[in-house]
Amino acid sequence: MSDMDTIDAVDRKILSALTQNARLPIVELARRVGLSKTPVAARVRALEERGIIRGYRAILAPEKLDLSHVAYVEVKLMDTRQAALSEFNDAARAVPEIEECYMIAGGFDYLVKVRSRDIADYRRVLGETISTLPHVSSTSTYIAMEAVVEQSYLTL
Amino acid sequence: MSDMDTIDAVDRKILSALTQNARLPIVELARRVGLSKTPVAARVRALEERGIIRGYRAILAPEKLDLSHVAYVEVKLMDTRQAALSEFNDAARAVPEIEECYMIAGGFDYLVKVRSRDIADYRRVLGETISTLPHVSSTSTYIAMEAVVEQSYLTL
């Protein structure tokens, strides 16, 4: 965090409010943080321009869209040189079923979160997509039985 | 998905647009889906009331808020009867650092995604919070080195 990225208590309140409701009008935001419209509008604009607020999104209910099935896949690559990693990363980013993907310390593995309709659908995604990503040598799947804390904005 | 949950192609377009930009005005939405304002406004309201749209949130940049550190923790419980699971679930939901938590098939384990400032902060969260959750017997941590596909709306 550089100097430019300093956020004070008021900014935090604004961010907290907007992460709960992206559509709050400036006047309401101003009322909540105890300032007038002018500085609040300026702060929101600044937060957007500084890239702290990336955007505003509708949050969808996975179960109502028949996308309740979540699996985590541990992926190992056969080639872990930088070029291969980049190729894998780019390809992974292009897969819509991949909701999250992190490179994990210790063995150049990836942990990939896959969202699908059901197990049959997951099986298809794994066989047709995940295991055909560049440089993949092996995968291990962990099936989620229950979402205890879920944080997903689906991208349709 | 019941009958009530039927969504057609227009609804999908609406959802797709709103997941990319929650603040699109109805007129713009109407233009994109090729309908007039009236039905589009009605459809959005219906999608909200049916719970398909859960809400609208600002998406924040973790790195600008000094919350770049992501770890996945595999948690095992010593008691896996329903009452114990419920206790764990409730306690996990109350931890702000837990961004996601899924119960995983095969062994009554949980996979927990933890977001924190850095490794030192993670160490604190693990020791003071995660490992003190009810019925936890052991944990294994996987540290993320790189976010390839990240899907996070931070909740401040």
Added chain:
DNA sequence: GATGAAATACGCCATCC
């Protein structure tokens, strides 16, 4: 589902503290 008008709320700006 389309059209159009009316009421309102919203963001923006100029001014002042």
Added chain:
DNA sequence: GGATGGCGTATTTCATC
């Protein structure tokens, strides 16, 4: 850096077809 007030407009809502 923040407050106040007014202006212009964009947005929703509603009545009609």
